[in-house]
Each structure stands twice: as C-alpha cells, then as structure tokens.
Amino acid sequence: MENRKILFFDIDGTLLSHRTLQIPESAKKSIRKAKEKGHLVFINTGRTISVVNKEIKELGFDGYICGCGSYIEVDGEVIYSNDIDKSKYAEIINKIEEYDLDVVLEGREAVYYNRDTSTDAILTDFIKNNYPVSTYKDENLQFDKMYMKYGDNENLKDFCDFTKDLFDFIDHGNGGGEMVPKGHSKATGIDFVLNHYNIDDKDSYAFGDSNNDIHMFERVTNSIVMGNGNPELFENATFVTKDIDEDGIEHAMKHFNII
Structure with a gap:
C-alpha cells in the first residue's frame, strides 16, 4: 500500500x-x-x-x-x-530488600510484587482484572523489567548503580520510575x-x-x-x-x- x-x-x-x-x-x-x-x-x-x-x-x-x-x-x-540471566535474580531481589524498595518485577508470564498491593492503584487494577500477579516467592519467577515506587528512599541511587550493567533507569517523577533492560x-x-x-x-x-x-x-x-x-x-x-x-x-x- x-x-x-x-x-x-x-x-x-x-x-x-x-x-x-x-x-x-x-x-x-x-x-x-x-x-x-x-x-x-x-x-x-x-x-x-x-x-x-x-x-x-x-x-x-x-x-x-x-x-x-x-x-x-x-x-x-x-x-x-530479551532475557535476563536467571542467575542474577537472587542478588537483585536481595538488594531490593536490603534497600527497602517497593519494586514490581515484570515478566512475560506475570508480574511479581514484594509489598501490600492495596496502596498501589496499578497493581490493584491488575488484580481486579485477573492479570497474572504473584509474589517474589513464585517458583516460576521470570522477569526482564522492573517498576518501582521509590518515594523519598535514599537508596535509589545505590540500587541504580548496582544494576547499571543490566538496567537503565527511567524516572517518571512523583516518586516512581522503571528499570529497563540495558540498551x-x-x-x-x-x-x-x-x-x-x-x-x-x-x-x-x-x-x-x-x-x-x-x-x-x-x-x-x-x-x-x-x-x-x-x-x-x-x-x-x-x-x-x-x-x-x-x-x-x-x-x-x-x-x-x-x-
């Protein structure tokens, strides 16, 4: 055409x-x-x-x-x-917990959370619409991207530095952003x-x-x-x-x- x-x-x-x-x-x-x-x-x-x-x-x-x-x-x-090496999952999750960050891990089969979803409008909508939502403990965990609500958490920069070889950070403003696979x-x-x-x-x-x-x-x-x-x-x-x-x-x- x-x-x-x-x-x-x-x-x-x-x-x-x-x-x-x-x-x-x-x-x-x-x-x-x-x-x-x-x-x-x-x-x-x-x-x-x-x-x-x-x-x-x-x-x-x-x-x-x-x-x-x-x-x-x-x-x-x-x-x-694009697939992130699964051997990296544990160290990423450990850092998320060490830095007390509110992070949703996003994958092809589901999204995975580590906090109470009732305060997050997006996750609440996902659950209401029967999207596949699980927790970090899911044995089938797979992710290649992350969304976070960092608020006034002072550890954001350290986490970005830790993941810089794998992810680029996009700041959405208003205390939220996402980690996108490098490149x-x-x-x-x-x-x-x-x-x-x-x-x-x-x-x-x-x-x-x-x-x-x-x-x-x-x-x-x-x-x-x-x-x-x-x-x-x-x-x-x-x-x-x-x-x-x-x-x-x-x-x-x-x-x-x-x-």
Whole structure:
C-alpha cells in the first residue's frame, strides 16, 4: 500500500484512561478505521506482554512492543525477546530488600510484587482484572523489567548503580520510575519494526503521554502528546492533541488525515 502509515500507541494515559480505567470508544473506533484504511497499528508500552489486557488485544493490533522494546510480537509471532540471566535474580531481589524498595518485577508470564498491593492503584487494577500477579516467592519467577515506587528512599541511587550493567533507569517523577533492560527502549522497538516492514520514517507516528515515551517521540517523524500528558513534553511534540477522555486519539488521527 502506497503511503501506508505505522502508528505506535502507549497504553497507560494514552489509550487507557487513568480516570476511567477504560479505553474511550472514540479511540477504539479510530484504531479500527486506521486498520481498515490499510495502516499498521502497534502497541508500544512499558508494560510487559503479561499485563496487556484483553480489551486492547481485541482491537486487532498488528503487533506489540512491550517492556520498553524488550519484547516484540508481529502478527502473533514473537520476533524478539530479551532475557535476563536467571542467575542474577537472587542478588537483585536481595538488594531490593536490603534497600527497602517497593519494586514490581515484570515478566512475560506475570508480574511479581514484594509489598501490600492495596496502596498501589496499578497493581490493584491488575488484580481486579485477573492479570497474572504473584509474589517474589513464585517458583516460576521470570522477569526482564522492573517498576518501582521509590518515594523519598535514599537508596535509589545505590540500587541504580548496582544494576547499571543490566538496567537503565527511567524516572517518571512523583516518586516512581522503571528499570529497563540495558540498551532497550521504545525507540529500539520501533527501529526493529520499521526495519521489519521496510517503512519510511516519515510515515511513522507515536502517541504517548509520559517521560518513558521520550525515546519513542525522538525516533518517529510525527510525535503526538496527549493533552493530559506531561506538559514538559509539549514543546517538542509535532502535535499536542486533546485529553484522552476528550477523544484525543480520534482528534489527532483526523488532524493528520489518517482517518
């Protein structure tokens, strides 16, 4: 298809509203319309594939870039997956406990926690939606990414130093952040997919709202920041669309004549 475009969507705060915990109907219809017109649509998320929900999968995405580029699936086939040496698990967990950090270990089969989930909105939502959630003691523990709430914990820097050969730290602000496998990002995932389809950069679009979308925005030609997103991202965006709950996805797609 001539002028086929490829669209990359973050999930939390971009497709999935933090207020309603739902995907707006206008966003669902817009994604389906884009597919009908022959464009490619991809999820590009910090979430691991284990916690990409059924509602999103039912939209018929052409593929998934998960865990900030550490897992890539195209047309139902896994074409890339990064694995952390399991021999490192015990020492990482020991340091988490030594430094008293609140860390969710994220894997392809489940996410694993070490604290009471009742105070964490994301984990509470995962459990409510029957996502695979377990504890560090799970005998099938497997992870390749971490999400943490560090608050005012003074040990964060020491933990980042300890894991620097394996992970890069992305600070989300407000006392939260994620540890991403070294050398991986939403941008490296886009590289992989663009090469797979041999699509020109000028036809690439990314939709996001937060700091872990910065690499994605820098990699594509057309960066769209949600109106509810981090205002620091607005200045360098190609387009700032409306709030997610004000039909922001649909508004942006119409602006770029995608639908």
